[in-house]
Amino acid sequence: MTDRSRAEEFHEPKAITIHDVARKAGVSIATVSRVLNGVSTVDPALAERVHAAAIHLKYQPSRAARILAGRSSVLVGLLVTDMQNPFFLDLIRGVEEVLQQQGYLLIVCNTLEDAHKEAQYLEVLAAEPVAGVIIVPTQGRIAVLGDLKDRNIPVVAVDRQFDDRSTDCVLIDNAAAAREAVAHLIANGYRRIGMIGGPKSVTNANERVLGYRQALQEAGIPREAVLEQRGSMIAPDAGIHLTNKLLDLDPPVDAIFTANNRLTMGALRAIHARQKHIPADIGLVGFDELYWSVPELVSITTVIQSAYDIGSTAASRLLQRLQKPDAPRQEIILQHQLVVRDSSRPRVHTSDRSSQSPTRQARVSRKKDARGEQLQKASSEC
Secondary structure, eight states, X not given: OOHHHHHHHTOOOOOXXXXXXXXXXXXXXXXXXXXXXXXXXSOHHXXXXXXXXXXXXXXXXXXXXXXXXXXXOOEXXXXXXXXXXXXXXXXXXXXXXXXXXXXXXXXXXXXXXXXXXXXHHHHHHHHTTOSEEEEOOSSSOOTTHHHHHHTTOOEEEESSOOTTOOSEEXXXXXXXXXXXXXXXXXXXXXXXXXXXXXXXXXXXXXXXXXXXXXXXXXXXXXXXXXXXXXXXXXXXXXXXXXXXXXXXXSSOXXXXXXXXXXXXXXXHHHHHHTTXXXXXXXXXXXXXXXXXXXXXXXXXXXXXXXXXXXHHHHHHHHHHHHHOTTSOOOEEEEOOEEXXXXXXXXXXXXXXXXXXXXXXXXXXXXXXXXXXXXXXXXXXXX
């Protein structure tokens, strides 16, 4: 008898899990968990199917599940949308440090801005069950949120919030931050200001568009829909595409507000590819630090928010909610800061630029090629 056949002979049958019961009953994992834990809001027909599937499969809850049924979980779920973005790594660190001090363990899920993946993660977390969930929502409405509420699992939204404002949330005033950024460009002489932003399903992307519009309105600058370019994803490639659309306009934009650091990176690549200089040819203000260091590139004026503080504040709020489940909902607004750098210097008119000496123009041209190589290298890192 071979080693393989001997191993197969003594191999124990695979343990039946809650996933198997859900598959057999044709329902979600969260529904199985709610039925087996006696949640009364489940449709009786569904409950009967779940019980029948569990009996048929001879399902036995694990020892860990039986222990958790008798006490609160020490697990907390955290859903972020892009773990390639250092902003969210700082947010995770803020959440984890606060929770660890109170004996909680963190489960981090990366949704990649995918609503389906987000729903799957939430179903698993609801079935676990976890003590609570902190989430950067992919969109304003999430159906699975009801499963968490049925299980009395508190939820805190961070960076973005739900349309119905039904949960605690921690974020900055995104509209005010965007308004301040665009008003700064206007104060420095820019008038035809384009904007690139994230999907319409993302609440903070919508808030930043609102702030952009408010700044134009307050300055008496008519809004042009063509100057608002929004993508279906938040990534450097999207930033390139959206920026190129703005640069193709006639008359051209004289400044761009980028509503996310990943979009900013794409905007920089697109502007360089057009052989334009910042801010001599076009002004630029971003949102969140680039994190990716690019020596000798023009420094970017940007809105700064502390991801670590957002995370730590959200974790503290979740702990408070666990202590007082019926406390009123809180929307915690943290401070932001507009850090002014070279990319938004006061606009220099064409006549002023043409008066530069040939030596100065040649020096700028030599720097351009070196900057392009550094920018391409930095972009590949994100």
